[in-house]
Amino acid sequence: xxxxxxxxxxxxxxxxxxxxxxxxxxxxxxxxxxxxxxxxxxxxxxxxxxxxxxxxxxxxxxxxxxxxxxxxxxxxxxxxxxxxxxxxxxxxxxxxxxxxxxxxxxxxxxxxxxxxxxxxxxxxxxxxxxxxxxxxxxxxxxxxxxxxxxxxxxxxxxxxxxxxxxxxxxxxxxxxxxxxxxxxxxxxxxxxxxxxxxxxxxxxxxxxxxxxxxxxxxxxxxxxxxxxxxxxxxxxxxxxxxxxxxxxxxxxxxxxxxxxxxxxxxxxxxxxxxxxxxxxxxxxxxxxxxxxxxxxxxxxxxxxxxxxxxxxxxxxxxxxxxxxxxxxxxxxxxxxxxxxxxxxxxxxxxxxxxxxxxxxxxxxxxxxxxxxxxxxxxxxxxxxxxxxxxxxxxxxxxxxxxxxxxxxxxxx
Numbered sequence: 001x002x003x004x005x006x007x008x009x010x011x012x013x014x015x016x017x018x019x020x021x022x023x024x025x026x027x028x029x030x031x032x033x034x035x036x037x038x039x040x041x042x043x044x045x046x047x048x049x050x051x052x053x054x055x056x057x058x059x060x061x062x063x064x065x066x067x068x069x070x071x072x073x074x075x076x077x078x079x080x081x082x083x084x085x086x087x088x089x090x091x092x093x094x095x096x097x098x099x100x101x102x103x104x105x106x107x108x109x110x111x112x113x114x115x116x117x118x119x120x121x122x123x124x125x126x127x128x129x130x131x132x133x134x135x136x137x138x139x140x141x142x143x144x145x146x147x148x149x150x151x152x153x154x155x156x157x158x159x160x161x162x163x164x165x166x167x168x169x170x171x172x173x174x175x176x177x178x179x180x181x182x183x184x185x186x187x188x189x190x191x192x193x194x195x196x197x198x199x200x201x202x203x204x205x206x207x208x209x210x211x212x213x214x215x216x217x218x219x220x221x222x223x224x225x226x227x228x229x230x231x232x233x234x235x236x237x238x239x240x241x242x243x244x245x246x247x248x249x250x251x252x253x254x255x256x257x258x259x260x261x262x263x264x265x266x267x268x269x270x271x272x273x274x275x276x277x278x279x280x281x282x283x284x285x286x287x288x289x290x291x292x293x294x295x296x297x298x299x300x301x302x303x304x305x306x307x308x309x310x311x312x313x314x315x316x317x318x319x320x321x322x323x324x325x326x327x328x329x330x331x332x333x334x335x336x337x338x339x340x341x342x343x344x345x346x347x348x349x350x351x352x353x354x355x356x357x358x359x360x361x362x363x364x365x366x367x368x369x370x371x372x373x374x375x376x377x378x379x380x381x382x383x384x385x386x387x388x389x390x391x392x393x394x395x396x397x398x399x400x401x402x403x404x405x406x407x408x409x410x411x412x
Contacts, residue, residue, distance in 0.1 A: 008033070013068050016041065031075045033063065043071040045078055050085040058089045105190050107150055107181070108143035114184040125317075130177060137162055137174055148191050150182075156202045168206035175200050213338030214330075216346040222334070223397040231324040237295045238306045239321050242336060244288045244390050246343045246360050248275055249336040253316045255305040260284075260292065265383075280362045283383035285390035343389060350388070356381045 005028035016025055018039045025033040030046045043060035060066055060074045078088035111134060119127035141158040142150065155178055163171045175196075182194040214222060226239060242252040245267065254273045261268060267282040274280050284292075292305070299307050304315040321336035340361060347357050359378040 008068060010068055013041070013063060027068070027072070027075075029075055029079070031060075031071060033071075043074075045075055045088075047078065047082060047088070049087055050082065051087065056089065058092070101190075105147050105185075106144050107147045108139045110147045110185050110190055111139075111143075111181045113188075114181045117184070118180070133170070133174060134177060137170070138178065147182075147185050151195050152199050152202075155196050155199055159199075159203070163203050168204055171203050172200070172206055175203070211335050211337045211341065212333055213341040214334050216342060216349065219342060219346070219393070220396040222330070223393070225328045225330070227397070229324065229328045231327065232309065234295070234298060234306055234309070234316065235320055235324045237291060238316060239324065239336070239339075240291055240393075241288070241306070242321060243339045243343070243393060244285065244291065244386075245282045246340055246386075246389075247280075247282065247362070248340070249321055250275065250318045251280075251362075252336075253304075253306055253318055253320065255315075256303055257300065257305055258303070260305075262289070265289065274362060276362065278362075281379060282360075283379065283386045285387045287390040287394055346392065347385065347389065352385050352388075353381065356385055360385065 005026045008025055008027045012025065013033060016033065016035055018035050018037050020037060022037065023035050024044075025035070027033070032044050032046065034042045034044050036042070041063040043063060043066050045058045045060060046055060047058065048054065049056050058078060060071050063071075066074075081088045081091055115127075115131060118130065122130070138158060142154060145154065159171055159174055162174065178196050178199070179194065182191070182196050185191045186194050226236065229236070238252060241255070242249060245252065247269070251269060251273055255267065255269075259268050259270070260266075265284045267284055269280045269282065271277050271279045295305060299305055299312075302312055306316045306320075308314045308316050325334055325336060344357055344361060347360075348354065356378050360382050
């Protein structure tokens, strides 16, 4: 006949005295109170592991922190798990690990892991800007929050002071980065869903600001200012290069000698350099080829056509042309990106095909069929258009020193 264990009483548990050796008081159902010689009373639950039926122990806690009633409740919960073939000790460890992970997986720690991937997709300088903006505007307020506890109201509260200053572009970028971090957390199993998907709706949209530019009839004056400007020779070449090729500032500075096909008179720009991440080919006029010959003694032995001043093994900064144009007296009147607008406006006014102009500017065409046609046929039409554009620039520079003007070069 099985031994019947009489349940313990609160008085028995409270009055139990330590012995010279470890002793136990049994409550039945695997629950016992282990009393150490030091006087410590610890609740132990003994059971058979579902996996191998080996006997093992699970500690519920120390009396009186864990009362008799609480210990019995924990025993009942453990038995419920055992009835489902779940090991209560493993379940307890798993919950503890999840809690620890939630505490340790702060917004900033998860963002650090996301950033390790993000910085492989952007330029080093842009990566620095991304992390700096997060440190400045996000981490100081909510960086230590467990990412699982980040909600839309919490994020909105952190970003609102930036919006109050009127820095709506900054708000837009921060919201985008927060969403990227949250999506990374979802995809790596840290959280189940992204609670910040709609936070942009809580803020005013930034007004689209057009890049400062000059009118087409002001180009001769700009060329004159460029010819007498006190700027470095590489910077002067860079500005003319961008003006002739109609590319973006970030694309112009990354031009490599290896990308120039002198036989075909083409600059083949790889996808990773382009803003839209699509390869782009630029027909090179005689004036542009002269420009390359002019700078070859300076950078022909380098990787980049327009090397950085301090580190010639790298390319010039995207801000180089802007800084020079500002010093030329065009502050708030023209930026390097605005040179593309000068070209676009001039060519449209001259009646060139709008689609050919858009293709030269590397604007992505949403029509796949037309885009394929652009690549095949428009390249020839763009070549003749680029010849006209370079000749127009040369005429605007008449009487001024133009690095690309072949006639002027011979006269020097």
